[in-house]
Amino acid sequence: MTDASATPPEPVVPSRPTRLIATDLDGTLLRDDKTVSDRTIAALAAAEEAGIEVFFVTGRPARWMDVVSDHVHGHGLAICANGAAVVDLHRGRRIVEVSPLEHTVALDVVIALRAAAPGTSFAVERTGSFHHEPGYPPLHLDPTAIVAPAEKLLAEDFAAPSAPEDPGQPVLKLLAHHPDLDPDAFLTLAREAAGDLASFTRSSPTALLEISGPGVSKANTLARCCAERGISPSEVVAFGDMPNDIEMLTWAGTSYAMANAHPDVLAATTRRTASNNDDGVALVIERILHLR
Structure with missing residues (x-):
C-alpha cells in the first residue's frame, strides 16, 4: 500500500x-x-x-x-x-x-485451489446467507452460518436454516483464504490454477480471494x-x-x-x-x- x-x-x-x-x-x-x-x-x-x-x-x-x-x-x-x-x-x-457462480463451477474451483494451495479454506456467499468451512478465519462471520465442508455448502439443494423454504439460493461469491501466502501471490496462483473457470479478484489486506462467475x-x-x-x-x-x-x-x-x-x-x-x-x-x- x-x-x-x-x-x-x-x-x-x-x-x-x-x-x-x-x-x-x-x-x-x-x-x-x-x-x-x-x-x-x-x-x-x-x-x-x-x-x-x-x-x-x-x-x-x-x-x-x-x-x-x-x-x-x-x-x-x-x-x-x-x-x-x-x-x-x-x-x-x-x-x-x-x-451467479454455478455450483458445479464453484466445486471445480475448490478442487483446483486445494491442489494448488494446500491449506486453503472456503466460504460461500449466497443471495441470502453466508456459510464457511471449519478452517475459515473469523473475519466477518455470521453467527447463523452453517460450518461444513465446501462440498456440502455448494450443494444445489442446500438450504440455510434461516430460509429452509428456499433451497438452492444462487451463489454470488466463493471466498478462498490462505493462512500463509502473500495476498497478491495467492491471487496470481489462483488465476493460474483456475482462471479459466471463474473470475478471481481481491479487496482484503489478507490472503482472501473473491471468486465470481466467468466474466462477472x-x-x-x-x-x-x-x-x-x-x-x-x-x-x-x-x-x-x-x-x-x-x-x-x-x-x-x-x-x-x-x-x-x-x-x-x-x-x-x-x-x-x-x-x-x-x-x-x-x-x-x-x-x-x-x-x-
Whole structure:
C-alpha cells in the first residue's frame, strides 16, 4: 500500500460532462471506521441535485449495505458482490438482478485451489446467507452460518436454516483464504490454477480471494447498468482503491485512485485524489460541481 499520509496532487477535473459517479465503498467512500463523513454526504447529495446519478459499486453483499442506507438520497441502486448482484437500497436492500457462480463451477474451483494451495479454506456467499468451512478465519462471520465442508455448502439443494423454504439460493461469491501466502501471490496462483473457470479478484489486506462467475465484475455490471440508461463510459467518473476496482476504473472515461490505493490500482490509473480518510471522493465531486 502507498503512504496514505502523503499529499496527492490536486485532482484534475474531467473535461467531459459527468452523468454518473461510480464509487467503491471500503477504502474509498468510507473512512477506515466505516462511516461516511458529513462532507461526503453533502457532496453526494449535491451531485444528484445537479442531475448526476450515483452508484455504489462494492464487493460487499447486500446485507452489509447498511453503512450507506441512511445516505442514499436518490441513489437507490448499488452493485454488490463485485458485480454479481444489483441491489435496490430503497426497497430494503432487495436484490433485483443476479449473475451467479454455478455450483458445479464453484466445486471445480475448490478442487483446483486445494491442489494448488494446500491449506486453503472456503466460504460461500449466497443471495441470502453466508456459510464457511471449519478452517475459515473469523473475519466477518455470521453467527447463523452453517460450518461444513465446501462440498456440502455448494450443494444445489442446500438450504440455510434461516430460509429452509428456499433451497438452492444462487451463489454470488466463493471466498478462498490462505493462512500463509502473500495476498497478491495467492491471487496470481489462483488465476493460474483456475482462471479459466471463474473470475478471481481481491479487496482484503489478507490472503482472501473473491471468486465470481466467468466474466462477472464490477465493470461489466456497471457497463450494463449504464447502457440501460444511455450513459457512455466517457460520461462516468469512477473511484477505487483495490484490485477488484481495476476493471471498473479502466472502463470508466475518468477514474481516480485513492491516495491509499493498492500499487496495482495506482499503476492502472492516471488521476489521483486524497485518501478515504481525507474525503477524496468528495473533493473530486466538489471540483466537478465547482463547489470549492
